[in-house]
Amino acid sequence: MSSDDEDVFMLYWWLRNKKRKRRYWIHPLLKDKQHSSYVVAKELTADEDKFQSFYRMSQVAFHRLVQLVGPHITKKDTNWRMALEPEEKLIITLRYLATGGSFRALAHYFVRGERTIGMTVAETTEAIWTCLHPEWLPVPDTNAWKNISARYQQLWSLPHCLGSIDGKHIRIKKFGNTGSRNFNYKGYFSVQLMACADADGCFVTIDVGDLGRNSDGGVFRSSRLGRWLQADGLNLPPPEPLPLDENEHSFPYYFSADEAFPLKTYIMRPYPRSSLTDKQRVFNFRLSLGRKTVECAFGMLTSKFRVFETPIGCSEKTVISIIKCACVLHNYIRKTEGKMYTPRNDVNIDEDTHMPNVNLEINRNVNLTTAKGMRDYLSDYFLKPGVAIPPQWLRIVGSIE
Numbered sequence: 001m002s003s004d005d006e007d008v009f010m011l012y013w014w015l016r017n018k019k020r021k022r023r024y025w026i027h028p029l030l031k032d033k034q035h036s037s038y039v040v041a042k043e044l045t046a047d048e049d050k051f052q053s054f055y056r057m058s059q060v061a062f063h064r065l066v067q068l069v070g071p072h073i074t075k076k077d078t079n080w081r082m083a084l085e086p087e088e089k090l091i092i093t094l095r096y097l098a099t100g101g102s103f104r105a106l107a108h109y110f111v112r113g114e115r116t117i118g119m120t121v122a123e124t125t126e127a128i129w130t131c132l133h134p135e136w137l138p139v140p141d142t143n144a145w146k147n148i149s150a151r152y153q154q155l156w157s158l159p160h161c162l163g164s165i166d167g168k169h170i171r172i173k174k175f176g177n178t179g180s181r182n183f184n185y186k187g188y189f190s191v192q193l194m195a196c197a198d199a200d201g202c203f204v205t206i207d208v209g210d211l212g213r214n215s216d217g218g219v220f221r222s223s224r225l226g227r228w229l230q231a232d233g234l235n236l237p238p239p240e241p242l243p244l245d246e247n248e249h250s251f252p253y254y255f256s257a258d259e260a261f262p263l264k265t266y267i268m269r270p271y272p273r274s275s276l277t278d279k280q281r282v283f284n285f286r287l288s289l290g291r292k293t294v295e296c297a298f299g300m301l302t303s304k305f306r307v308f309e310t311p312i313g314c315s316e317k318t319v320i321s322i323i324k325c326a327c328v329l330h331n332y333i334r335k336t337e338g339k340m341y342t343p344r345n346d347v348n349i350d351e352d353t354h355m356p357n358v359n360l361e362i363n364r365n366v367n368l369t370t371a372k373g374m375r376d377y378l379s380d381y382f383l384k385p386g387v388a389i390p391p392q393w394l395r396i397v398g399s400i401e
Contacts, residue, residue, distance in 0.1 A: 100307035
């Protein structure tokens with residue numbers, strides 16, 4: 001390389017790495033914040049309904065959130081500019097989650113720089129997850145698993161169920177230099193949220209960030225929950241007899257899932273829909289009562305945080321932080337001020353009402369060491385007096401004459 005080439009190269013390197021001098025630290029139009037949404041939001045404390053609509057939580061819950069997260073997002077003032085207050089950072093983040101608006105739009109609402117809004121959302125969502133998940137989304141111990149199971153039995157008449165598992169595609173804008181790895185079968189780019197929900201629609205475990213092109217079964221196998229279950233490392237309760245089961249066979253605890261998941265000793269999935277017997281239809285219906293809770297959790301999450309209704313245009317790390325933050329906030333809000341489910345009121349059947357004449361032959365010889373044997377035993381169990389519920393006949397077999 002000649003000296004002229006070296007000079008040209010050094011000049012190019014210097015121009016490329018030369019930092020552009022700031023014209024100003026704060027844009028003159030952003031210095032006047034008297035019309036900022038943050039200023040207006042402070043006035044909402046006089047109206048609880050307006051406050052709830054804007055903040056997506058009550059005043060008590062918000063002030064507690066400030067106390068928990070505030071110390072982790074507080075910055076020092078400098079000679080160049082005043083640092084954002086923790087309350088303002090939380091409001092910016094909550095409004096982004098609630099509306100899904102662009103950073104540019106939020107910058108105008110809060111009279112802040114667009115880059116400031118983006119950095120605030122990234123920092124605050126990560127801080128919320130770090131502060132809240134040890135209390136509001138912890139890994140359950142054996143007693144917690146038993147409480148979840150008892151709640152499933154009380155609400156959905158599904159004994160020994162520890163949770164409902166399913167996946168959700170979170171729509172995103174394509175990450176840079178990622179090709180089609182996040183392009184899913186629905187025709188858009190996404191990352192996967194694999195979640196397990198309890199009987200009340202609260203998240204028990206979540207795994208975030210798998211590729212959108214992967215199936216639910218594949219995502220589950222590679223998730224922490226799938227690996228923990230395979231290695232028997234979740235402190236699940238030991239097998240016990242089912243309620244009102246005169247055979248008193250020890251039946252393992254399990255999770256409910258749909259057809260996309262494998263049938264395991266710890267996962268119960270429905271029978272294939274082709275050539276179903278009446279007994280299998282009853283089993284599928286009873287399992288669906290508990291399986292729908294994770295779908296309800298996804299529905300409540302999307303309804304409260306509309307950011308999931310539009311493609312998220314952030315970096316991969318920030319997208320994962322946003323999803324985890326929204327999930328733990330869902331638990332925080334629902335458990336502190338949400339309305340939990342109440343036990344279902346089953347249809348009463350008169351004494352002179354007869355059951356439909358269907359094939360309900362019970363198999364007395366089942367092997368509870370295999371997943372197929374467990375499912376067959378559970379399908380027989382749902383037909384027993386005191387265990388069967390009227391809706392399983394009314395909705396599956398047919399109306400009572």
